[in-house]
Every structure is written in C-alpha cells, then in structure tokens.
Amino acid sequence: MGEVFVLGAIAGGIYGLFAVATVLVYRGSGVLNFAQGEVGTLGLFLAVWLINDHGMPWVVGALAAVVVTTAIGVLFERFVVRKMGDAPRVSVAVATVGLLLFVLSGELVRVGASPKSLPGPFSGNGWRIAGVVVSPTQALSLVVALGVGVALATLLRRTDFGLGVLAAAQDPSAAQLVGVPVNRVSAFVWGAGAGLSTVACLLVAPGLGAFAPGALGRLFLFGLAAAIVGGLTSLPGAFVGGLVVGLVEASSGRIFAESSLPGVKTLAVFILLLVTLLVRPHGLFGTRESRHG
Amino acid sequence: MAVGKRTTLFAVLGICLALLSACTGARLPRTVAAGDRDRTTTSLGEGADTTTGDGATRTTAAGGDPFAGASGTVPKVTVPGGGPAPTTASPPARSTLFTSKEDSVGITKTSIDLCAHAALTYGAAFNTSKDDLNVYWSAVNDAGGIFGRKVNVTYENDNYSPDTAVQAATACKGKGIFFLLGGIGFDQIPAVRNWAETNHMLYLHHTATVQGTANQRYSFTGLPSTEKMGEMFGELVAARYKGKKVGIIKRNSPNWEPGVTAFKAIAKKYGISIVAERAVQNNQGSYTQEILDMQQADVVWIWENALASTQIVKQAKAQNFNPDWLLFPFNLTSQTLGQDALNPKLVGVAMYPAYSKGDLSGQFAGYAEDIKEFEAQYKKYRPNVDLGGVAGDLLFLNWTGQKGLHLLLKQCGPDCTRNRLVDVLTGFKATRPFPSSCNVDFSRPGFARMGGFSVNIMETYRAPDNAVNWRNTDTCVEHLL
Structure with missing residues (x-):
C-alpha cells in the first residue's frame, strides 16, 4: 500500500504540473492547449543542447528553455489565438493541435528521434520510501506542482491582474471596456502555460531516463485527465487531480500486476475520467458558475 | 455552451489527441522498436553459394x-x-x-x-x-x-x-x-x-x-522469427545465467507474445525460475512499478523496443536495481546509456550483425x-x-x-x-x-x-572510438545448448 502511495505521489506530481499549466490556459482563455506537452518537450531539447552539448550549468539551460518556450507561447497567442478572437474556442483548441504537429515535426527534423537524456538539477540517490527510491528531482516536482498551483491561484484571486485574467476569459469585450489589458492578459496565460509545461518536462525527464519527440505525450494526456478530474477552473484542483490520477494509475497497476489485459493503467485512468465527467462534470474543485459559457 | 457539454467536448478532443499521439509521437519508442532497424529491405541476408534441393x-x-x-x-x-549458367531463355x-x-x-x-x-x-x-x-x-x-x-x-x-x-x-x-x-x-x-x-x-x-x-x-x-528470437533469449539465459532468477518485462501485444511463449518453453525445459513477468504498454514512459516487481530477479529480459529498454535500464539504476539485462542490441541504446550500459555489460540477441565503426x-x-x-x-x-x-x-x-x-x-x-x-x-x-x-x-x-534460424549473441563494450557499442560474442548460432 505504501508503495502505491509513493508511486502515485511521484506520478501525481508530474501530472499535477502538466495539469496546472493546462488549467491556467483554460482559465485564462477558455481553451485547452493540446500542444503544451510537446512545447515543453521542445524546451527539453533546447536544455539538452545547452547543458549536455555545450556544458552550460543546469540552471542556465533550464532557464533558457523556459524563456524560449514562454516566447513560443506568447507568439502563438499573438499570431494565432488573437487572430482567432471571435472564433469558437473549440477552433482555437484545434489550432493547438496544429501547433503540436508543427513542433513535433520540427523536433524530428532538427534533433532527430534518437533518445536523449538530461540530468536533474540535483545529484544524489534520494530517499527510499516504502521500498521506492524517490529522487530529489521527483520530490521537487511534487513541491513545485503544489507551490505553482497555490501561487497562481493566489495571483488570480488576489491581484487586479489576476482578476483581469478571469474577466478577460469570461467576457473579453466587457473586460476591455473596463480597462483590462485583454491582449496582455491573453499573452500572459499562453506564455506562462508554455513555460510551466517546460518546467514540468525538465522535472520529469531525469526520472524517465531517456526521452524522444512525442514520448511525453502520454504524460501530458494524464495531466489533462488530472486537470479535468480536479476541475478545469481550479489550480489547486489540478494538483489534487494529479495526485488522484497518479494514485489510480499506481493502484490499478498493483491490483492488476499479473493481468495481461492491455493498458490496464490507462484504462483505469480513462474510467476515472468518464466517472468524473458523468458524476461531477465540473470536477472535484471546479464550479459550474465559474466556467466559461 | 453548457459547462457539462463543454467539458464533454473537450474530453472528446482529449481522446482524439490520445489517438493522435498514438499515431505520432507515441510511436517513437516503437520507433526504435525491437527490431527497429532494417527499415529498408528484406532481411534475406543471404545470397549466393546457394544449393537447392536436388543436391547437384x-x-x-x-x-x-x-x-x-x-x-x-x-x-x-x-x-x-x-x-x-543458362544463357538462353529459362524454362517456365x-x-x-x-x-x-x-x-x-x-x-x-x-x-x-x-x-x-x-x-x-x-x-x-x-x-x-x-x-x-x-x-x-x-x-x-x-x-x-x-x-x-x-x-x-x-x-x-x-x-x-x-x-x-x-x-x-x-x-x-x-x-x-x-x-x-x-x-x-x-x-x-x-x-x-x-x-x-x-x-x-x-x-x-x-x-x-x-x-x-x-x-x-x-x-x-x-x-x-519472433518465436526464434524468444527461444534464443531463453537459451542464452539457460546457458549463461544458470541457476539465476529471471524477470520479464514485455510489450503487451499479441505480436510480441509468441516470443515470450517460446522463451518460457525454454525456461521450463531447463528449469529456469521466472520470478516476475510484467506487461507494459507501448511508450509507457514510467516503469518504476514494473522495476520494483523485478527486485527478486538476478536477470531481467526486456522484450521491448530501444527507447523503452533504455528508459527501463535508466530507471532501474535510479531505483538502485542493477541486474543483468538482456535486450535487443542497438547502438542507439548503448550510446544513450553510456557507462550505464557497461556496469554490468548489457547482453543481447540479434538477427543482424554488430557494427562498431572502424x-x-x-x-x-x-x-x-x-x-x-x-x-x-x-x-x-x-x-x-x-x-x-x-x-x-x-x-x-x-x-x-x-x-x-x-x-x-x-x-x-x-x-x-x-x-x-x-x-x-x-x-x-x-x-x-x-x-x-x-x-x-x-x-x-x-x-x-x-528462412532464418541463426542469431548473433552480443554484449556491450567500449569501442576504440570511445563509444559504448555492441559486439558479437557468438556469431550465427542456431542453438546455445
């Protein structure tokens, strides 16, 4: 049982990070950004290039990766999202699928699909908890997911800018009329979402050991499930959703360890998602009234 | 749009994304799949000096x-x-x-x-x-x-x-x-x-x-065949790791399973103890749970593609789990793992010859x-x-x-x-x-x-150019026992 909790928490921290990024963009723009995982992976390759190939310190490579992908998020908002201002949000979501394919193709062309590896920010063997060795980076990812979720929630609730983000998402025209810098707000959520995804990827990569273009897609998908389970409008909910998804995955893996049923862990998460949508469509922490109409 | 409908719509989009990812990036690992190498051609690695049935x-x-x-x-x-050789028109x-x-x-x-x-x-x-x-x-x-x-x-x-x-x-x-x-x-x-x-x-x-x-x-x-590859991995275990406990991490696929069945038949024949067998999904990414289930094994056979194999070995190292590994031998894996591929040396069975530049x-x-x-x-x-x-x-x-x-x-x-x-x-x-x-x-x-029945047994080594590559230890063997 202890092993399941530890494994669930490790995975949950990863999913939580992806979920927080997803929720931020959704809450600020009403759009699910399907490209986030791959944009984060792109940042990862940039970090590999700087850290592994050019010998730069981890922090420098990581910061550069976050900055560049944040810029990609901002540029995508400027030249795609903003131009689709009046389009249905679903259309914008489809545009993010286009971005996903574009980034994926770019990675394959420029860096190839050979597995790469990236060290974590910390060395050391970590701690053995309930039979599982938890690395410092894995522990950090859990803390970062929680911290970012709480910090962003505070920002959105307690600051004028944060309230502007929410207002702009719910009614951009009205928000603009009352002086909310809608374009700046929109650029912020898209840029921050991309940057957060990169942070997630940077913290996930050392635990995976090796990665390649598209290889983090499944993790992002589980992050998306975590966002929906937690409530697409709740940043702390995203963190909790990540933990729930991680625990369901680990539990099903343990219960059906001997089973040859294909994809039992994925199936378990899919069932969790379906049950959530049927029983509590707004998720564990989301609220009906705060959704975008 | 109503909240529930919107959420459902996005969920559907999410599933579409899953499918998309399954068709694109998620494939990479298989990308480097088991035999992910000879993408071009046949495989018939043979040619002349051929004798056909009539003996003459x-x-x-x-x-x-x-x-x-x-x-x-x-x-x-x-x-x-x-x-x-005939110089005129050949018979029908x-x-x-x-x-x-x-x-x-x-x-x-x-x-x-x-x-x-x-x-x-x-x-x-x-x-x-x-x-x-x-x-x-x-x-x-x-x-x-x-x-x-x-x-x-x-x-x-x-x-x-x-x-x-x-x-x-x-x-x-x-x-x-x-x-x-x-x-x-x-x-x-x-x-x-x-x-x-x-x-x-x-x-x-x-x-x-x-x-x-x-x-x-x-x-x-x-x-x-896939079955022959599984059989040879089994014989390799029986020949080289006699008395050791074996774990299996395998791709959950009916197209891979016959290799496992063949492996287990050899294991049964030679009294090899299989202490754990875990099926993983293509491009699963995290294998910590499966690795923990292998803790009793002295030797682990990874029946997966190159990316998954690389990740499993790496993640096992992070769990301080260091068994002997058997897997498909690609320089892609050994070069990515670097020193981790030498301690202990990885061992593989391949249907192709090793190559290490120069x-x-x-x-x-x-x-x-x-x-x-x-x-x-x-x-x-x-x-x-x-x-x-x-x-x-x-x-x-x-x-x-x-x-x-x-x-x-x-x-x-x-x-x-x-x-x-x-x-x-x-x-x-x-x-x-x-x-x-x-x-x-x-x-x-x-x-x-x-028509193929022979394999090459390989191990990792430090090549003259300092890369960690694979080399044959047994060339073109049909049986090891």
Missing part, C-alpha cells in the same frame, strides 16, 4: 552481374543442375502464384522497382535519410545494375502502425512495384502479410511471428571485408553520415539486407519474374553466402516461408 550444383561468376566485378566480396553463385517458372498479367509488374529490361513500408517519420531516430538507406543500390546501379537493370527503391511511411502500414503497402502497390519490402516492426508486418495475401503482392519482410502465417503464400523473410577486431574480423566495403561505399556516396553514431549499426544491417536482396535477384536471373523469384525463394538454402550473413534455409519443412 554448379558455379558461375556472380550471375553475370556487372556489379560482381566491382566488389571483391560478392560471392560466386551456385545454381542447381550442373553445367554453366514452377510457381504459379502470379498470373501472366501480374508476373512481370515492376520489372523491365532496364529497371526493377521496389517499395518498402517503413517508419519514415522516425527515420530521424537513426539520423538517417532515404538517401542514406539507398547507398547500396547507388553502388549497384553505378556498376551497371543487376543484369543491366537499375534497382529503384522507394518508401512509404508506416509510422509503426499496422493500419498505416497497410495504407503504405497499398500506396506501394499503386506504384506498380515488383515486390514489397517490409521494414522493422513486430506489429505492422502481420497486418501487411494478410494484406499481401488478398492483394497478390510478393512481400519480403523483417522479423515477425510464425504464428498467423499458416496457408499464407506471398510473404517471405530470411530472418529468424573496429575489425575480435568477431568483427569474421566479416571485416563487408565492414570495409560498407564504410567505403558510405565514404563515397554519403560522406557526411556519421557511422560512429547511433545510425552506424542500423545502416550496416540495412546494407547487409540489401546485399542479400541483391544476391537473391541475381539468383532469379536475367529472365526474372515474380514467379521465378518465388521459385528461388522457396528453394533458397545458403551457408554464410557473404561474411556478415548467417545461413538461410527456406527448405525446412514447417517454417512457413521463413
């Missing part, structure tokens, strides 16, 4: 092929019947698999058109391009082709997906090809084999299961001529290809496959047709026709047009 043989110089004179390593060809083909209308599609007096389905999306995995893969044919064509015919090979992306592979095969057929080639992929080949039956397409493919081939007539491979020592010496020729051709045609990198061994096995195909086409003769090629294939039996090749024997009863 005669020898001619390389089938009259102009390329023979250009290469010191193209062997002499023996064909049945005694006397010199014995095979009637193809109608007269189908028989000569894709072959003219000046050209042979072939097409391969392969995971082109991930060609970059090996830092290779189509031109890199066609170096062998460039050399052959520049030397006059095969009986004056230039060989043209084109490619269609199968994305490591059975469905896409069938689409690719259909596209290949639309080009009017002589026959279809199947690149690496345990999962897509069975689907294309079925397609080949209904579409009357001669299909030469990479390693796949024997299972599912009963009554099939159009598909051939000169490589060992190293002609040890068992490499046994096929040094092929290595020299390979490196010389790449230096001439694709000088920028990094043979010392992750692509080197993949390109070499691709090259050996093409060399085998070359010999097969020469065997087919100047009047080659699809039915004549089937005649050649069904009677094909060759002992090490060229140095880097193992034996091929299509005449064994009960093996459903699969």
Whole structure:
C-alpha cells in the first residue's frame, strides 16, 4: 500500500504540473492547449543542447528553455489565438493541435528521434520510501506542482491582474471596456502555460531516463485527465487531480500486476475520467458558475 | 455552451489527441522498436553459394552481374543442375502464384522497382535519410545494375502502425512495384502479410511471428522469427545465467507474445525460475512499478523496443536495481546509456550483425571485408553520415539486407519474374553466402516461408572510438545448448 502511495505521489506530481499549466490556459482563455506537452518537450531539447552539448550549468539551460518556450507561447497567442478572437474556442483548441504537429515535426527534423537524456538539477540517490527510491528531482516536482498551483491561484484571486485574467476569459469585450489589458492578459496565460509545461518536462525527464519527440505525450494526456478530474477552473484542483490520477494509475497497476489485459493503467485512468465527467462534470474543485459559457 | 457539454467536448478532443499521439509521437519508442532497424529491405541476408534441393550444383561468376566485378566480396553463385549458367531463355517458372498479367509488374529490361513500408517519420531516430538507406543500390546501379537493370527503391511511411502500414503497402502497390519490402516492426508486418495475401503482392519482410502465417503464400523473410528470437533469449539465459532468477518485462501485444511463449518453453525445459513477468504498454514512459516487481530477479529480459529498454535500464539504476539485462542490441541504446550500459555489460540477441565503426577486431574480423566495403561505399556516396553514431549499426544491417536482396535477384536471373523469384525463394538454402550473413534455409519443412534460424549473441563494450557499442560474442548460432 505504501508503495502505491509513493508511486502515485511521484506520478501525481508530474501530472499535477502538466495539469496546472493546462488549467491556467483554460482559465485564462477558455481553451485547452493540446500542444503544451510537446512545447515543453521542445524546451527539453533546447536544455539538452545547452547543458549536455555545450556544458552550460543546469540552471542556465533550464532557464533558457523556459524563456524560449514562454516566447513560443506568447507568439502563438499573438499570431494565432488573437487572430482567432471571435472564433469558437473549440477552433482555437484545434489550432493547438496544429501547433503540436508543427513542433513535433520540427523536433524530428532538427534533433532527430534518437533518445536523449538530461540530468536533474540535483545529484544524489534520494530517499527510499516504502521500498521506492524517490529522487530529489521527483520530490521537487511534487513541491513545485503544489507551490505553482497555490501561487497562481493566489495571483488570480488576489491581484487586479489576476482578476483581469478571469474577466478577460469570461467576457473579453466587457473586460476591455473596463480597462483590462485583454491582449496582455491573453499573452500572459499562453506564455506562462508554455513555460510551466517546460518546467514540468525538465522535472520529469531525469526520472524517465531517456526521452524522444512525442514520448511525453502520454504524460501530458494524464495531466489533462488530472486537470479535468480536479476541475478545469481550479489550480489547486489540478494538483489534487494529479495526485488522484497518479494514485489510480499506481493502484490499478498493483491490483492488476499479473493481468495481461492491455493498458490496464490507462484504462483505469480513462474510467476515472468518464466517472468524473458523468458524476461531477465540473470536477472535484471546479464550479459550474465559474466556467466559461 | 453548457459547462457539462463543454467539458464533454473537450474530453472528446482529449481522446482524439490520445489517438493522435498514438499515431505520432507515441510511436517513437516503437520507433526504435525491437527490431527497429532494417527499415529498408528484406532481411534475406543471404545470397549466393546457394544449393537447392536436388543436391547437384554448379558455379558461375556472380550471375553475370556487372556489379560482381566491382566488389571483391560478392560471392560466386551456385545454381542447381550442373553445367554453366543458362544463357538462353529459362524454362517456365514452377510457381504459379502470379498470373501472366501480374508476373512481370515492376520489372523491365532496364529497371526493377521496389517499395518498402517503413517508419519514415522516425527515420530521424537513426539520423538517417532515404538517401542514406539507398547507398547500396547507388553502388549497384553505378556498376551497371543487376543484369543491366537499375534497382529503384522507394518508401512509404508506416509510422509503426499496422493500419498505416497497410495504407503504405497499398500506396506501394499503386506504384506498380515488383515486390514489397517490409521494414522493422513486430506489429505492422502481420497486418501487411494478410494484406499481401488478398492483394497478390510478393512481400519480403523483417522479423515477425510464425504464428498467423499458416496457408499464407506471398510473404517471405530470411530472418529468424519472433518465436526464434524468444527461444534464443531463453537459451542464452539457460546457458549463461544458470541457476539465476529471471524477470520479464514485455510489450503487451499479441505480436510480441509468441516470443515470450517460446522463451518460457525454454525456461521450463531447463528449469529456469521466472520470478516476475510484467506487461507494459507501448511508450509507457514510467516503469518504476514494473522495476520494483523485478527486485527478486538476478536477470531481467526486456522484450521491448530501444527507447523503452533504455528508459527501463535508466530507471532501474535510479531505483538502485542493477541486474543483468538482456535486450535487443542497438547502438542507439548503448550510446544513450553510456557507462550505464557497461556496469554490468548489457547482453543481447540479434538477427543482424554488430557494427562498431572502424573496429575489425575480435568477431568483427569474421566479416571485416563487408565492414570495409560498407564504410567505403558510405565514404563515397554519403560522406557526411556519421557511422560512429547511433545510425552506424542500423545502416550496416540495412546494407547487409540489401546485399542479400541483391544476391537473391541475381539468383532469379536475367529472365526474372515474380514467379521465378518465388521459385528461388522457396528453394533458397545458403551457408554464410557473404561474411556478415548467417545461413538461410527456406527448405525446412514447417517454417512457413521463413528462412532464418541463426542469431548473433552480443554484449556491450567500449569501442576504440570511445563509444559504448555492441559486439558479437557468438556469431550465427542456431542453438546455445
């Protein structure tokens, strides 16, 4: 049982990070950004290039990766999202699928699909908890997911800018009329979402050991499930959703360890998602009234 | 839009994304899948010095092929019947698999058109391009082709997906090809084999299961089957790790499972204790739970593709779990793992020869001529290809496959047709026709047009150029016990 909790928490921290990024963009723009995982992976390759190939310190490579992908998020908002201002949000979501394919193709062309590896920010063997060795980076990812979720929630609730983000998402025209810098707000959520995804990827990569273009897609998908389970409008909910998804995955893996049923862990998460949508469509922490109409 | 509807809509989009990811990035790992290497061609790594059923043989110089004179390593060809090679019209083909209308599609007096389905999306995995893969044919064509015919090979992306592979095969057929080639992929080949039956397409493919081939007539491979690979991994454990406890991490796929069944049959026969067996999904990413379940094992067999194998070894190291590892040997894996691939040395079973740039020592010496020729051709045609990198061994096995195909086409003769090629294939039996090749024997009863029975046993080592590569420890062995 202890092993399941530890494994669930490790995975949950990863999913939580992806979920927080997803929720931020959704809450600020009403759009699910399907490209986030791959944009984060792109940042990862940039970090590999700087850290592994050019010998730069981890922090420098990581910061550069976050900055560049944040810029990609901002540029995508400027030249795609903003131009689709009046389009249905679903259309914008489809545009993010286009971005996903574009980034994926770019990675394959420029860096190839050979597995790469990236060290974590910390060395050391970590701690053995309930039979599982938890690395410092894995522990950090859990803390970062929680911290970012709480910090962003505070920002959105307690600051004028944060309230502007929410207002702009719910009614951009009205928000603009009352002086909310809608374009700046929109650029912020898209840029921050991309940057957060990169942070997630940077913290996930050392635990995976090796990665390649598209290889983090499944993790992002589980992050998306975590966002929906937690409530697409709740940043702390995203963190909790990540933990729930991680625990369901680990539990099903343990219960059906001997089973040859294909994809039992994925199936378990899919069932969790379906049950959530049927029983509590707004998720564990989301609220009906705060959704975008 | 109502909240619930919106959420549901996005959930649906999410599922679409899942499917998309399954068709794109998620495939990479398989990208580097088990046998993810010889994407181009056949696999029939054999060629000349062939003896067919009647026992009587005669020898001619390389089938009259102009390329023979250009290469010191193209062997002499023996064909049945005694006397010199025929210079007049050949007798009718014995095979009637193809109608007269189908028989000569894709072959003219000046050209042979072939097409391969392969995971082109991930060609970059090996830092290779189509031109890199066609170096062998460039050399052959520049030397006059095969009986004056230039060989043209084109490619269609199968994305490591059975469905896409069938689409690719259909596209290949639309080009009017002589026959279809199947690149690496345990999962897509069975689907294309079925397609080949209904579409009357001669299909030469990479390693796949024997299972599912009963009554099939159009598909051939000169490589060992999936079952044989599993059997040899089992024999390797029995021979090298006697008395040790074994764990299995395997791909959860019906196209991979027959290899596990064969492995377990050997384990049972030799009293090997299997302490854990865990199935994983393609591109699962995190394997911590499965690794924890292997803690009682001294030896772990990873029956997965290169990316997954790399991740599993890496993640096991992070869990302070350090067993002996058995897996598919790719330089892609060993170079990515670096020092982690040497402590302990990884051990592998392969249907292809090891390659480590410039190293002609040890068992490499046994096929040094092929290595020299390979490196010389790449230096001439694709000088920028990094043979010392992750692509080197993949390109070499691709090259050996093409060399085998070359010999097969020469065997087919100047009047080659699809039915004549089937005649050649069904009677094909060759002992090490060229140095880097193992034996091929299509005449064994009960093996459903699969002619490969030998494998290479490999281990990782520090190569002269300091890379961590694989080298053969046993070359072309059919059994270890």
